[in-house]
Amino acid sequence: MNGERLREARRRAGLNQTELGRRVGLSQSMIGAIERNERSPSPETAQAIADALGIVLDSLADNARHxxxxxxxxxxxxxxxxxxxxxxxxxxxxxxxxxxxxxxxxxxxxxxxxxxxxxxxxxxxxxxxxxxxxxxxxxxxxxxxx
Known part of the structure; x- marks a missing residue:
């Protein structure tokens, strides 16, 4: 998951890190770590994040070639x-x-x-x-x- 794309999508959705974390069961600090590319979510959590943002998971990928x-x-x-x-x-x-x-x-x-x-x-x-x-x-x- 590309942290910068996640941050952009979260902001477009009008959510702060705390609210997104609440929706997917993660702490604000974990959302921040994912956005800084310091941590990677599990596949299930990544899908939950995409769902909470109302976007497709593929749009958060590092590389569009896949x-x-x-x-x-x-x-x-x-x-x-x-x-x-x-x-x-x-x-x-x-x-x-x-x-x-x-x-x-x-x-x-x-x-x-x-x-x-x-x-x-x-x-x-x-x-x-x-x-x-x-x-x-x-x-x-x-x-x-x-």
Whole structure:
């Protein structure tokens, strides 16, 4: 579990360390130690923390590479957000968007403050492509100045 991601998610949820600890049965000092990466929670406690914050456990991981990277893997994972699940189950749309494994991982790794619809995930995908220079970036006219 990445302590910095935990701290960010806790703050987004509007909780202090004491309140989060109370919700999951840990002391404030233990929550602080996890956030400083001095201690690691058990798998059960990590899931309880994610549940208390209303987020998926994968979003607190150190490395997003282990995240589900295919529609089937997303559908099999019970923690996949509903909007992303809907996108993954729409095989025709997912194929037409040609969503790559790295893009599925990126979408799955997002920690969002509110639930997002399938259309919202499509907008996020387009944004990811624009920001990273992926296929969503329109080709530049070579006659234009930069």
């Amino acid at each position: 995240l589900p990277d295919s529609p089937d893997a997303l559908l099999e994972n019970r923690y996949t957000a509903e909007g992303l699940r809907e996108l993954a189950s729409d095989r025709v749309l997912a194929a037409s968007l040609d969503i790559q494994p790295s893009e599925w991982r990126a979408l799955r790794s997002l920690v969002l403050p509110t639930p997002v619809t399938k259309d919202g995930y499509i907008a996020l995908l387009i944004t990811i492509r624009l920001v990273t220079g992926g296929r969503g970036t329109p080709p530049r006219d070579p006659t234009e100045s930069p």
